[in-house]
Amino acid sequence: MMVPAALLLLGALAAMLAPRLLARADWPDREPVVALWVWQCVVAAVLVCCALSMTLSAAVAWGAVRGHVFASAPRGVMDAYAPGTGGPWAATTAVALASAGVWSALMLAREILRVRAHRRRSRAELLVRAPELPGERPGGDRLVVLEGERPDAWWLPGATPRLVITTAALRRLKGGQLDAVLAHEQGHARARHDWLLHSSAALAHGFPQVPVFAAFRDEMHRLVELAADDMASRRHGRLTTALALVELNEDRGVFGPCATPQAHVPQRVHRLLTPPDRLPAAHRLRLTATAALVPVVPVLVAFVPGLRALG
Known part of the structure; x- marks a missing residue:
């Protein structure tokens, strides 16, 4: 049957x-939040293709599996997915993809x-380094200041x-710069960027x-920082946020000619100081809606034989 091959393609x-x-x-x-959504939809579409x-x-390979998959489907639908010339390859494909799925679960775990x-x-x-004080609510949300x-x-x-x-950051950051740094970190927390980073890392390490x-x-690491920068700059200004980035990173050599793990910081500062024009709201909406439809395409492809049988 051609549908599994079409889904893989x-x-x-x-x-x-x-x-x-x-x-x-x-x-x-220009729109890192939209880009984060588009990337998630693309990866979800790839995973949905493999799963289907x-x-x-x-x-196709095993009648017992076919009976469970199409248990509640009309007879004609099951016949539409009956084994064809691809039967001998179906078992190999299913085992390989199932192994990849198990490996993905292990990498995520x-x-x-x-x-x-x-x-x-x-x-x-x-x-x-910062023990809780007497009378302080245990485990409560708080700002922790460390000597450093x-x-x-x-x-x-x-x-x-x-x-x-x-x-050291409290001594160096002036005025609204501290508020911009705090807003940047709170932006990461509110958007749950850690989930994106860990999920993408699990897939990259596994495959x-x-x-x-x-x-x-790589794009998750870059785009979450841009999104948090935008969140901070909307509240405290782009210049203030850029200066805060410089103050926090100028002692780490990121603005020199040699590459460092924080080599993206100069690009972030430049982006804050020379902000690109945002996309129109209608354009952002179209990109978001189009990306949401990408994982739906493999589902429609998988349903084509069944829909033909019913039609």
Whole structure:
């Protein structure tokens, strides 16, 4: 049967073409929130293609599976998905895709365990460096100030989130710069950017040979920072937010000629100082709606034989 093969081809096309199209477009930097949504829809479409292809291939290969998949479907629909010339390959395809699905689940579980262990260590260290005071509500949301020589601020997510800032950052940030940094970190927390980062990391680590997953991880790291920058700049101004970024990072060598892990900071500062024009609201709505339809396409492709049988 051709539907599982068509679904795999559709997923491969989405995985190859979407990253290239998004890399050539200039609007993701102008609308990072929309770009985050588009990337999620593209990856969801690739995963849906694989899941549907696996299910239909297993239904073609094994009658017991076919009986469960089409248990409530009319007789004509089951016949439309009956085994054809692709029967011998169907079992191999189903097993391969099922193995990939199990591997994805294992990678996600590993990422969850790794993140939880890291958070436990971070919270234990934070409790040692900033113990709770007598009478303080245990586990309550709070701003934690740490003694430190390097200016830094970060959000520690979890069931009891913490916004952590060092004393060096408090001394260096002036006026509204501190408020801009806090708004940036709160933007990460409110949008749950940590979920995007961990999910994309699990896919990239599990399938390093698949370029779309590596691009998804890299773009998530970049776009969540741009989205948080925009959230902070809307409340406290672009110049203030840019100056806060400079104050926090100028001692780390990110503005020099040598590449560093924070090499994207100069681009973020430049973007804040020379803001690109936002897309019109109607254009943003069209992009959002179009992206939402991308994962629906493989579902429609999978339903084509059944709809023909009913029609």
